[in-house]
Amino acid sequence: MGIVDKIKAIEEEMSRTQKNKATEHHLGLLKGKLARYRQQLLADEAGAGGSGGGTGFEVAKSGDARVVLIGYPSVGKSSLLGKITSTKSEIAHYSFTTLTSVPGVLKHEGAEIQIVDLPGIIYGASQGKGRGRQVVATARTADLVLMVLDATKSKHQRESLEKELEAVGIRLNKEKPNIYFKKKETGGVKVTFTAPTKTTLTEDAIKLILKDYRIHNADVLVRDDNCTIDDFIDIINDQHRNYIKCLYVYNKIDAVSLEEVDRLAREPNTVVMSCEMDLGLDDVVKEIWYQLNLSRVFTKKRGIRPEFGDPLVVRNNSTVGDLCHSIHRDFKDKFKYALVWGSSAKHSPQKCGLNHKIHDEDVVSLFTK
Numbered sequence: 001m002g003i004v005d006k007i008k009a010i011e012e013e014m015s016r017t018q019k020n021k022a023t024e025h026h027l028g029l030l031k032g033k034l035a036r037y038r039q040q041l042l043a044d045e046a047g048a049g050g051s052g053g054g055t056g057f058e059v060a061k062s063g064d065a066r067v068v069l070i071g072y073p074s075v076g077k078s079s080l081l082g083k084i085t086s087t088k089s090e091i092a093h094y095s096f097t098t099l100t101s102v103p104g105v106l107k108h109e110g111a112e113i114q115i116v117d118l119p120g121i122i123y124g125a126s127q128g129k130g131r132g133r134q135v136v137a138t139a140r141t142a143d144l145v146l147m148v149l150d151a152t153k154s155k156h157q158r159e160s161l162e163k164e165l166e167a168v169g170i171r172l173n174k175e176k177p178n179i180y181f182k183k184k185e186t187g188g189v190k191v192t193f194t195a196p197t198k199t200t201l202t203e204d205a206i207k208l209i210l211k212d213y214r215i216h217n218a219d220v221l222v223r224d225d226n227c228t229i230d231d232f233i234d235i236i237n238d239q240h241r242n243y244i245k246c247l248y249v250y251n252k253i254d255a256v257s258l259e260e261v262d263r264l265a266r267e268p269n270t271v272v273m274s275c276e277m278d279l280g281l282d283d284v285v286k287e288i289w290y291q292l293n294l295s296r297v298f299t300k301k302r303g304i305r306p307e308f309g310d311p312l313v314v315r316n317n318s319t320v321g322d323l324c325h326s327i328h329r330d331f332k333d334k335f336k337y338a339l340v341w342g343s344s345a346k347h348s349p350q351k352c353g354l355n356h357k358i359h360d361e362d363v364v365s366l367f368t369k
């Protein structure tokens with residue numbers, strides 16, 4: 001039986017099995033198997049699709065952050081890209097013959113944010129269909145997923161996209177489960193809970209799943225009493241899981257009632273807009289910026305005013321060392337000390353080393369040996 005058939009068989013068995021106390025371990029085991037087979041399916045395709053040719057899907061990563069657009073056809077992805085991104089001339093530097101997606105660049109607050117429209121996405125990727133695998137690989141590299149939805153359509157569109165992403169290991173707006181897991185050479189499986197579990201994730205369930213994964217020696221510490229069997233399966237498949245923020249964008253609000261717009265706008269992590277009427281586009285950009293949580297750092301040369309027009313953009317929680325790295329790979333080796341002005345500095349300026357955490361809008365002078 002091929003993997004696709006195995007996956008189908010497990011999905012069918014799961015939908016046939018009633019959820020109750022007696023079946024919960026069995027269901028957990030099936031979920032674990034399903035995760036493993038899906039993994040295998042994506043990995044097999046990686047081998048098959050990686051040999052160049054004209055069917056690949058690659059996007060050169062550039063800019064300070066990457067946002068991927070995900071949505072059904074005709075929801076308005078191209079319209080949105082056209083409105084918020086600048087010309088795509090940057091892409092001329094890259095000569096990918098297999099490039100099938102041209103990223104747009106959103107310039108905001110001095111940062112360059114790459115926005116990639118994933119073609120056709122993902123539909124059926126988890127079942128091994130089409131070029132899904134390469135598309136999924138690109139989605140994994142995103143700092144933010146922008147799910148573009150059609151306000152005139154049912155909520156099924158959102159659910160089915162979420163399900164597809166879920167099936168390939170992409171977790172939206174979710175933290176990595178708080179479970180410590182370490183495989184060992186000997187000593188058997190040791191399971192500890194810091195508090196009695198509130199879910200079906202019991203010691204027996206954990207042991208059963210690990211046995212199915214042929215893991216016979218491991219330490220497991222469940223630190224959160226709300227962790228579920230699915231969370232535990234995510235932890236054992238950790239290399240293939242990505243926890244990515246998602247912003248839901250409802251387009252075409254010009255075509256629905258005000259009550260409906262109001263209802264949609266109140267959903268968490270959601271913005272509403274109309275590309276056609278130019279409504280809400282600023283909010284979309286603002287929200288992208290907010291979700292990416294980037295920091296702008298202005299560099300300053302001795303005796304000269306800082307260059308406020310052209311910040312260096314780094315991830316939130318970055319250090320002076322990260323800043324050096326973003327200037328040049330080897331810059332850290334030459335680094336002597338930094339002077340920092342701004343909210344991260346205890347006094348202005350503060351003399352700092354590589355480990356100093358910088359804040360948004362700090363001004364930094366770097367001194368080299």
Ligand SMILES: Nc1nc2c(ncn2[C@@H]2O[C@H](COP(=O)(O)OP(=O)(O)OP(=O)(O)O)[C@@H](O)[C@H]2O)c(=O)[nH]1
Nearest residue numbers: 073074075076077078079251252255274275276277
């Ligand atoms: N009513 C309304 N229609 C819109 C809006 N934005 C886009 N459309 C229409 O929706 C259709 C699809 O828009 P596109 O931007 O091509 O959508 P897409 O998601 O890029 O579609 P694909 O290229 O097929 O993936 C076009 O006919 C647009 O005119 C909007 O805000 N309101």
